Every structure is written in structure tokens, then in C-alpha cells.
Amino acid sequence: MNVVGNSIVYCVIALAIIVFSVLSVTSGKILRAATYLLFTLFSTAALYFHLGYEFLGAVQIAVYAGGILVLFVFSILLTSKPGNNAERLTSKRKTLGLIAAVAGAAVCTYALFSYFSSEVVTLFSTANTVTVEKIGEALLGTEKFQYLLPFEAISVLLLACIIGGVTIARKR
């Protein structure tokens, strides 16, 4: 991919991420907020594809957009009445949230630009692609930089999560 094409793809993805994440926290109806969250997750997956991590982008779409969003929509429909778009935001909390968000973003941006302005880290070789074969070998090995123990720990965590979810949400 040439440089101009790369820049155009980057601009589209960054714009989508920014616009949809702002919309997902400012929209009044909660179902719309969930839909904008879905678009944000899709553009994040597009960013992963753009950076050359195809497997991670596929996982992002499958787990986040396929699993978590369905859970969100189901729980929204279970807990709110249709046509109920209440959720008034008091102005005091609005200014508080705005101050916190802007202050945090300003501090992070200042730290980033003061640290990385000296050394311009540029890429861009997605040539050494991360193949699924390498991912599989790294996930199921016990050497250095291999991840069998966290993989098994995650499976135990998911089992505990299933049991906990059933126990918490069941009818008594």
C-alpha cells in the first residue's frame, strides 16, 4: 500500500473512531448509544486490520461486536421501557464530567507530545505479518514469550464467569 492510500485509510478510521465515540456518550437514547458503540468497535477493528493484525481484528469483531453488543442490547430491552428516552443530565454533573475528560486528555496529550517530539517514531513495515501459525505456537507453548498459562487461566476465568452469571441472575 502506498503512502497516500495509507494516509487516507488512516484519516477515515480516525474520524470514524472520534465521531462515533463522541456520539455514543452524548446521545439521549440508550439504544442509539449502544449502536454507536458498535460502530466504534468496528472502526477499532478496522484500525487493527490497518496495522496488520488480522487475527486481533477478527477477534475484536467476533467477541465485542458479536458477543458483548448482543448482551448490551438484550439487557437494554429488558430493563427499559420502549420509547423511554429520559436520562436527563444535570448541568452540574455535565460540567464536572467535561472538566475531568478535558483535563485528562490535556495531561495525556502534553505528556505524549513532550516525550515523543524528540524521536519521531515512524513505521511503516507491516511486512513481517503476524500469521495465525505464529499466534497458535505462541499461545500453546511454555517457553519464553509463549502463553499457555494465561490461556488456561482465561478458560478457568470464563468458567467462573459463566457460573457466577447464572448464579447472580437466576430467579429465586
Added chain:
Amino acid sequence: MDLTLLYYLVPSIIMFACGVYGFITRKNLIAILISLELMLNSIDINFVVFNRFLFPGQMEGMFFALFAIAIAAAETALAIAIVINIFRVAKSVDVQNLTKMKF
């Protein structure tokens, strides 16, 4: 335009700030969870971008993002179970109405 590391970190910062804003201003518990997901997602972007730009020969940031996605899925499922249970007991998911801890 030369795409450096900073170009990829700026959308992540904005996404995280949106998550903080929503976490503070929202009243619905599920909307708060949505803001939490935004913050987790921006951190995943950071891991992947640092991996690609600073250590392009390795895969550690990608694996960290992979495990973070799995843990976020587990956490969200559990949190939604708790929210549904709260709704069943208190008939509301607004944080302002939830003042008692035990019914």
C-alpha cells in the same frame, strides 16, 4: 503525510476522554457500562499501536490486547447479570434511585 506513532495515539486519547465523560455524566447503569467499554477499547488500541511501532518484531502487545478483550467480555457478562438482578429487585437501573444496599 508521515504517519508516526502520535497519529495513532490521538484517537485513543479522545476515545478515553469520551469514556470518562460518559462514566461521570450518565445515570443509567448500562450506559455507564458502555462508557467503560469505550475506555477498555482505547487501552487495547494503545497496546497494539505501541507493539507495532516500538517493537515490530514481537507480539506481546497483541497478546495483551487479546487477553484484555477476553477479560472484558467476562467482566461485561457478569456486570450485566448484576444489572438485571438490580432491576428485578429495585425496578430501576438509575444510579440515583439505588440508595439501599439490601432489601
